[in-house]
Structure formats: C-alpha cells, structure tokens
Amino acid sequence: MYDFAADSAESARAVETAMERLITANQLSGPGPAADRLIAAMRHGTLGGGKRLRPLLVRQAANIFNIPAPQAIVPGLAVEMIHCYSLIHDDLPAMDDDDLRRGRPTVHKAYDDATAILAGDALLTHAFGLLAGADCHADPAVRIALVTELVAGSGAGGMVGGQMRDIEGEKGGFSGDDISVMHSMKTGALIRASVRMGAILGGADARALSALTAYAEAAGRAFQLADDILDVTATPESMGKATGKDAAAGKQTLVSQLGVEGARARLTEIVNHALGCLRTFGPKADGLRATARYFASREH
C-alpha cells in the first residue's frame, strides 16, 4: 500500500539534504565575502522547506520504470533549482513584488534586488550543470534528453513564457482561453517536464511517455486551479504568503469565472482525467495517483 505522506516526506528530506550539500561556496563559487553572499542568497532561495513536488514527480514517474529513488535525485534537484530561481525572480519588485515566501522574507528582502537577480541566474545555470554531470545518468544521450526536456519546460515556450503572459494578462483583456494557456505554460510546463524527466530516466517508450505527458498536463491544471481556489479561500497564515492577490489585482482566474464551488467541481473532473491516463501502469504508478489527488485536496 503506497503511503503518500511517508514517500513525499522522505523525498523532500532527500532533496533538502542534497541541495544543502550542493549549494556551498566550495562546490560552486570561490572564496571571499561576495561569493559567500551569493551562495547565502542561493541557499535562502532553495533551502528551508517547500513541498518539493517537482522532484517528487520525477521520482514517482521514474518509479514506474523501476528506477530507484536515489537515481532520480539529480534530475529532481535540477527541476527544483529552476522552480526556486523562478520564485526568486517572480518575487522581485519589478515582477510580483512579494515580501514573503513560505513565511520567510523573499530573497530580495533578505538580501537586495541585485543579489536576488544573480542568485536566480546562478541557480538557473547550475540546474543545467547538474543534468550534464556524470552523477545524473551514465549515458550522455539521456543527460542531453533531460537538458532538452528542462529547457522546453522552463524557457520562452514554457515557464518564462507563461510568466510573461501572466504579467501582460494583468493589464487586462485576457479571455478564458488565454488564462488557460498562461497557466499551462507558467505552472504546467515545469510539472510536465518533471514527469517526463522521470520517464526519460526510465527509458519510457513513446506510448508510455505520451500517457505520462497527458497525466502531467492534467495534474498541472489541477495544481494551478487548486492554487487559484486557495488564493480565494485560504488565510495568509496558512499559506505562508499573501492571499487574495488575484482578486485585488483584478486578475481573471477560473475561480472568478466559475465561482469557488464551480471551480472545485472542475478540479475533481481534472484529477479524474489525470488518474485515467495512468490506467495501464498498475501499482507502480500509485505515487503519481496519490500526488494528483493531493493536488486537489491540499490546504496550503
């Protein structure tokens, strides 16, 4: 019987430990106070919790192909570094201008804007360094496929393009379809890349990759919709960040279109669709099943 709480906690601990070891001045930068400050900002933006859902998805997708969890850790760290850099940059005054993240000061509040920009740039760069390293996978062709996948998930056609759409959308004139494209890029693309990277690690064939991609796209939609619902229903204390921001900004979301109850019903439909995509995989996919359900039920 798959235990989501135990598996996700163990995965998050493994990510935290590995990230902690990785982001040190000895590993990445030279000596001196400037290097110390850069590394400290990178650590502030990556350590100290977070649910580590993307590395969990890498690990759970790899598990379908009998890849042991420790072999999925490096690709998981790479995706997590991309996620963390994007939060650091998105929180900047020029972007979303957030002071709090996971209940702690954002990187530019704890350090300064220039340091936050550079810490994000460095994390983005070293994510690809991790994938290129021998610790990632023995076969260079697999490492290259992982780089390609992470670029697709995080670049102009994925996460960064979605963030750009989000910013432009706040200026008004976004339709429901525009919102859905924006979400599928801003949040969905990296979730999709996480699942596919697990599948690539496992040497998935085209059919399995396609089913897992469909799962990941539905899971990403569920994740974002749950986030939009929480923005309306949760308190800043339970979220560890400001809430009600979408409404305050007059931002269109599915919740503003469907209402909270309508959005919850839609969320259930989407999760069921995600589960349907995993039909052929048997109990090895119970991790991915549990994560899709978790996306719909989470309270922060």
Add this chain to the structure above:
Amino acid sequence: MYDFAADSAESARAVETAMERLITANQLSGPGPAADRLIAAMRHGTLGGGKRLRPLLVRQAANIFNIPAPQAIVPGLAVEMIHCYSLIHDDLPAMDDDDLRRGRPTVHKAYDDATAILAGDALLTHAFGLLAGADCHADPAVRIALVTELVAGSGAGGMVGGQMRDIEGEKGGFSGDDISVMHSMKTGALIRASVRMGAILGGADARALSALTAYAEAAGRAFQLADDILDVTATPESMGKATGKDAAAGKQTLVSQLGVEGARARLTEIVNHALGCLRTFGPKADGLRATARYFASREH
C-alpha cells in the same frame, strides 16, 4: 595570410543571421501579444550588431582542429546568448542602471524591467537548449561537455560570481588581487569557456586544451584591461555607452592603480603572453593570435 577584419566580419554576420532566425515566436514561444513582447525583447538584446567576439573565439579555436566555421556556429550562438542575457540583467536599475548599450536603449528602457528580467532568463535557458540540440554536434558526449563548460564559465564560479564580486567591490575595500579575481570571473570566464568550447568541438587532447586555456585566460585579462583603459580614455559617442563610470563610482581598476601608461604597458605584456601560449599551433591559430592583438588595440 589571415585577414582578421574579413574573418571577424564574416563571423559576426553569420552569428547575426543565425540568431535572427532562431529568436522568433515560432521557434521559441507560442502565439499572442505577450509572446511577441518577450521575443521582441530577446531580439532587442541579441540582434543589431555587437562584435560577437565570443563566437569568433569558438570558431577560431575550433579552426585549429580543422572544424569548419559552420560547425562552430551553434556553440558560438549559445555563448553569445549567455553574454547577451548578462548584459540585459547587468543593465537593470537594480544592477548597473545603464540606459544605453551599443548606442541604443537598453532592454529595460525599450520595454520594462520585468520583461528584461524574463528575456534574460529565457536567453540563458535557451543557450543550453542550443547546446543540447542535434544541430550542435552529432555526439551527445560532446554536447554534454559543452554544457558543462558553459555552466563553468557562466555560473557562480564564473561570470555570475564575478558580477556579484563587482557589485560588492563597489562598496569598497577591494585589493588589487580582489580586482583581478573579479575580472577573471566576470569577463574572463566566458572568454575562457568560448576558447575551450572550440577546442572541445575539435576533440583537443589534454595538452592542447591546457595551452588554449592559458591563451584564453591571458586574452581575457587583456580584454578587461583594454575595457578599463577605454573607460578612462574614450568618449561615450565612440563607445556607444557611458564612460568614466568606474572613476565616477570610485571603482578600483588596474588603470587607477597603474595609470593609463602603466596599464598600456601591462596590456602589451599580457598579449605577448597570450601569443606565447599558441606557439605550438602554427598558422591554424592565426585567428586566435589576431584576436588577442585586436583586444589590445581596439578603440571601442
């Protein structure tokens, strides 16, 4: 007889053409006005000239190993994208706060700060996508080696770490050694990576790679010292950007330590050292020789 003017102009044209084709919404992002804006900002930050010295170095180093210039273009584009993203981010108000670059408005002036941050992030990401693509090199192991090299040149132990040191150094207390480490990281590391990527493309053995690395490190020092001299001696019109900024900011450079004439003498020594590193390579290295001399003689 090697013709630097012709070779560098041809190389710059090839980079411009390939970059122009590459950075389009069809290639990188989806349709819509937000994608158009992101792509336009990425184009603003990469097209319209620039000397393209880093792709030239990739090409010239690869030439030693009989790699035809067209086969060096993709790695050259990747290095150039990294260089361009770093200029976009460095020009931001939170960093160097520059309004002009190559005589044109900087990206955040032409668009806005958020767009400039995202355009830089996207260029950084897609640089690695280029290296991972089949167009880069037939052998995935070579592509992985190129990714590793570019990460080393541009991450916390290279360019980004150097920029962080530069910012901290402006707060005072930098010694001559600190300045030299800062320069070797901020500017030198990417020049080093460019030369080494050309060597990796060419399948250089350890001895050749080591000689070319020593050349590149000297060339990088020459490049930065020439820049510092120009900051004192050139006009904003000839440079297409503000000058006298180092002195105005009270920034320590080798020029402030040695005086202009002393710095020019040091520059000649460094270039001679760079040329010495190429001793064993014969006429195939005339390109790299000419570039080192060019670094010392350039007027903008």
